[in-house]
Amino acid sequence: MIYTVECSFADPVSEAQWNDFYSLEKLPALISVSGFHTSQRFKAISAGCPVYLAMHSIDGLAVLESDEYRQKGGGNFARWQQYITDWHRNLYGGLERAPVIGEGEYLIVSAVGPEPLIEMGLTPEQMWAVALEKCPENRWLAKLDSAISLGANTLPKNVHLYAPMTAQLTGGNGAVPQTQGRNRHAYLTIFIQAQKMPPEANLAELTERCTRLCTDVLQAALDNVHVIYVAARQGRGHPAYAQIKYRLEPFRTPSVMDDFMARLDEAIKRHAGLTARIRCFGYPADTLYARN
Structure with missing residues (x-):
């Protein structure tokens, strides 16, 4: 930062x-x-x-x-x-x-x-x-x-x-340190109506912005940020739906999450031209089981 x-x-x-x-x-x-x-x-x-x-x-x-x-x-x-x-x-x-x-x-x-x-x-x-x-x-x-x-x-x-x-x-030896929060993850999945899926160049820009949001706002480690796009067959409702799953941390307060969602909303509008429903799901560390 x-x-x-x-x-x-x-x-x-x-x-x-x-x-x-x-x-x-x-x-x-x-x-x-x-x-x-x-x-x-x-x-x-x-x-x-x-x-x-x-x-x-x-x-x-x-x-x-x-x-x-x-x-x-x-x-x-x-x-x-x-x-x-x-x-x-x-x-x-x-x-x-x-x-x-x-x-x-x-x-x-x-x-x-x-x-x-x-x-x-x-x-x-x-x-x-x-x-x-x-x-x-x-x-x-x-x-x-x-x-x-x-x-x-x-x-x-x-x-x-x-x-x-x-x-x-x-400071120190001038080496760039690893991103903070080595064990902090952020999993962002964005479901987009197949016919409205943006071009690859737009998705690349959106991925970069989403990654920065996860590392800067949620303080996730860069290696533990996952951004996935799913082409969906829409029944009804919004043409885009984004969900973020993350481990609960004391610093991830409601105001921090509100800020994250506002910036994610702006990024999706800017790079995908869509207004997405956004939902955040936080889980206590002792309820998470993971592999790979």
């Missing part, structure tokens, strides 16, 4: 000292916290957004609620607190790792859809808010190569350009 922190700084006299503190002390402290995997700072070079952006790859919301995060999360901000303005925090699903933005490259972020980035010849990656402020609800990221010329003043509204202030720091 991607954890973002955005803010501006209102005191030009101490701003350089604050940036040194953030880049040289706070960022290394954050990357030492268990569950943090990458951290990088950026400065906006387009108007209409907070000046500074910190982007971190983390395992999930529990990392930000841990004692270790509270104890090691970058030191005391009291000295700078009065000057920090326009402060926002969000946790996004959809991406496991933040992109690495090197020297001479730029990060471009859209809150109005992927189209502005696609029109620039870029390949955007979507992420969606799952915790904290949840605003903007969706964002699309792309790396802007130094060879591409783009003026900050030519960007559409709510599309912002950032230059890196630091290299991307990595």
